[in-house]
Amino acid sequence: MPEMPxxxxxxxxxxxxxxxxxxxxxxxxxPRMIKWPDTEGFRALVTGRTIRMIARRGKYLLMELDNNxxxxxxxxxxxxxxxxxxxxxxxEHARVxxxxxxxxxxxYGDTRTLGTIHGLKPQxxxxxxxxxxxxxxxxxxxxxxxxxxxxxxxxxxxxxxxxLNQKYIGGIGNIYADEALFLAxxxxxxxxxxLSAEECRRLWESVNQVxxxxxxxxxxxxxxxxxxxxxxxxxxxxxxxxxxxxxxxxNCHTPIERIxxxxxxxxxxxxxxxxx
Numbered sequence: 001m002p003e004m005p006x007x008x009x010x011x012x013x014x015x016x017x018x019x020x021x022x023x024x025x026x027x028x029x030x031p032r033m034i035k036w037p038d039t040e041g042f043r044a045l046v047t048g049r050t051i052r053m054i055a056r057r058g059k060y061l062l063m064e065l066d067n068n069x070x071x072x073x074x075x076x077x078x079x080x081x082x083x084x085x086x087x088x089x090x091x092e093h094a095r096v097x098x099x100x101x102x103x104x105x106x107x108y109g110d111t112r113t114l115g116t117i118h119g120l121k122p123q124x125x126x127x128x129x130x131x132x133x134x135x136x137x138x139x140x141x142x143x144x145x146x147x148x149x150x151x152x153x154x155x156x157x158x159x160x161x162x163x164l165n166q167k168y169i170g171g172i173g174n175i176y177a178d179e180a181l182f183l184a185x186x187x188x189x190x191x192x193x194x195l196s197a198e199e200c201r202r203l204w205e206s207v208n209q210v211x212x213x214x215x216x217x218x219x220x221x222x223x224x225x226x227x228x229x230x231x232x233x234x235x236x237x238x239x240x241x242x243x244x245x246x247x248x249x250x251n252c253h254t255p256i257e258r259i260x261x262x263x264x265x266x267x268x269x270x271x272x273x274x275x276x
Contacts, residue, residue, distance in 0.1 A: 014081065033117050153192075254271040
C-alpha cells in the first residue's frame, strides 16, 4: 500500500501538471470505484470544474476544485493516479479517467479495485472518518516529541500497532513503521506505554528520518506503486529491515527476523532491537 512518502511524491508531480486545468469530461469504466455520491452525482460535481490544487492528508490524495468541493482518492493496495499528457492510457486496469482541457487526462487505475474515490462538498468531509479523525503527520509542526510521549503513554498496544493506527499518527504504514523502529532500536512488540521519554524522542526522530528518506528516494516500489508519471521509486534499495528476512542486519550482521504483529508482517533485528 502506498504510504505517506509515495502519496506525497504523486501529489507533488500531479499538482505541477493539473492545477489550473478544467475537467472537461469523465470516462467512468468501473462505477463502483466511486463511493460517493452516485455516478451521475459525481459527474455533475466535477465536470466543468477547474482543479485548484492537488493536496494530501496522510495517505489520501485530495483534488481540490474551484467551487471548494474535492475529490478524495484513497489508493489502498494497488491504486495509482497517473497524468497522461496525450489523454491516452495503456493501463488495462484504468477505472476512472478525468479528461482535461488541452487533451490531457488524469487516469485512476487499480488492479485489485480496493481503492476508493469520493466526491465531497465541504460539509460532507466528516463522512470519511479515516480522514476526519487522522492524527498529526510526520514532518509536521503538530508531530512533536511531546505529542508522541503523551499519545504512546496512554496505550498498552504494541508500538508497531500504535504506529500503524492513523488516529495517532497519519501516513505511516508497514514499511516505514518497521524502518523507524529499527533506527530507534525498539522492538516492535514493546508496549507503547513502556517507552521512556528518551525512547519516544528517538522514535520521533527515526519516524521523521525514514519518511523524509522515502520522499527523497521517490518512494518504495515492490510491486504496484507508481508515481504520477507512471515511474517507480528507489527507496526499496535502501531499506534496513523491511522485506529482508534472513538477510544480515546492515549494522550487526544478525539475520533479520519476521514475525506478525497485529496481523501485519513485521521485520526487525533481534540484536539491535532486543525485547525488554
